[in-house]
Amino acid sequence: MKKKSTFEDYRRALIGVGDATKERILAEADKHLDAWQLERLVRIAYPEPA
DSSP, X not given: OOOOOOHHHHHHHTTTOOHHXXXXXXXXXXXXXXXXXXXXXXXXXXXXXX
């Protein structure tokens, strides 16, 4: 049985990857996480410039 991915799994997957990979990770996360968690991941993937 395949383990269900968690918010932390997706968060770790976003570290150090390019934009195209981030988009694929976020698309997959969208299938498994609620809206609040997905919003947090988007902010982690694309932080606003300081």
